[in-house]
Amino acid sequence: MIKINILEASSLTKKYGDFTAVNDIDFYVEDREIFGFLGPNGAGKTTTINMLTGLAGITSGSVYLSGVNYTRETKKAQRLMGIVPDESNLYDELDGFENLTFCAALYGMEKRKREERAGRLLQQFGLAEAAKRPFKSYSKGMKRKLTIAAGIIHEPKILFLDEPTTGIDVASARQIRKLILDLNQKGTTIFLTTHYIEEAERLCHRVAFIVDGKIVRIGTIAELMKEVQQETIVQFTLDGDISQLMQAVTDQFPNFTTEILGENMLRIHSTSLIPLMPFMKFFEENNRVVFEAKMIRPSLEEVFVKVTGIELGKMKKEKEKKGAGGKK
Amino acid sequence: MKSWIAFWNILRKDMKNYYLKPPNISWGIIFPFAWTLMFFIRSQSSFDVLSILPGVVSMSILFGTTSMLAVTITFERKSRSFERLLLAPLDLNLLMLAKTTGAIIFGVLNAFIPIVFALFLTDLSVVNWFAALGSILLMAVTSTFLGLFIAVSVSEAFEAQTFSNFFRFPMVFLCGLFIPVPELPFFLRPISYLLPLTYGADILKSSINGSGDILPWLSFLILLCFSVFLFAFSTKNVKKKWIY
Incomplete structure (x- = not known):
């Protein structure tokens, strides 16, 4: 089977004054794969996602999304992507159904189509009974699920998922992981950032480790494992x-x-x-x-620690503290 | 065509979520009502009603639009829902127009509250409605874009209110509503001519009681320039500050 790269980033760099947040990184995401992007706080994950989604300008380098030059045709590229931020950013006053149809309208979907699709997604995500309840009354897990549904309502070619299971209960996290796998099996390419290494190991086809703005390793899970599997x-x-x-x-x-x-x-x-x-x-x-x-077998966690030299426990604690206190 | 689906839905959501909420409707009515009542009680004859009407209408528009827009945008920025709009495949100018149209409509509706009151108190047949409506619309647009300028310059809702007052109160006193601009101290006059409200209020004065000092077409042109400048400056600032 011929593999097509849906996203290609070359020499991607982001500078804020003298500070280089992302330093000359290259990677690609294949069509229909789950690509994991892992790194500690301040490594450049969010900056990279912001550059890829259009929330941050690119200092130098290029990004092609499904053949569209991102720098020249940002809005055309944005039409091809779905974005699920680390914190649910839907509208508290709108109900679940209204939130979904509103998000679909932002992509220019016709009324009948967006209502049909919203209804179907609410069913698929197990939220049909809460469809008419205001978003603010949802639990954290429900909020996250509706935010994912909002991210795919316009049927994007690639879905950016930023820390999808952080700060939610175990049962909801399991449901969300299953949803991610289901979406991928139905053909959605997924770009995932997570600080749960075991989650990346379980879900991702390929993984990149980013530290201090540079990608230090990239490969399939098996390829990365080989590095520590000496016996x-x-x-x-x-x-x-x-x-x-x-x-x-x-x-x-x-x-x-x-x-x-x-x-x-x-x-x-x-x-x-x-x-x-x-x-x-x-x-x-x-x-x-x-x-x-x-x-x-060695775990991806061992690979991460070996490659980056970063204590995982410390990284998790930092993330969870950040998650509990809200995004700064 | 597809962009207009987004435009219409953003406007509809804002009207439903913010402007047509009971507290805002009541605030939108009470505020101009209080201004109107305060001035009308003080006025002794129907002639006085006509002389104070431009001022009340101007203040209703200014306070209604700037407060609402600055607060709603800072609120959406804080809850990060504004990011969702920035990430949509929608031209930034059209997005900002969609976000401001609700406030413009709110400002125009606010302007009609004192006018409705005045209808019961005096004869408004002398009013040049064409010029008055044009002025109301342009004042609502300019004040809304001033609100946008404020929203983009601050990060918290309370800052938006404080910063708004920094512009609004000097504007009210220097725009010729209480003291005609030619009668202001010499050193304050140039400041008056730098304020958009001066021109909007002057058109209203010309069209309602014929006491305007500036040529109406010139005021229209200047208001239009203010609108274009404030919108372009704010949109540029959104790109610079919010698209990191």
């Missing part, structure tokens, strides 16, 4: 105490490194692939039942 690890969970068996394991498999984790868990380390069957056979011969055998 293969298989973890077995058995019945009974494993310590009595350790000497036999070491004798039987001298080419592998073994490690006991708790009473009944054993990890096998190797620089090459680990065949499972000899181990299964060995445990069976020793009258041990294997409950679980799984491959331990």
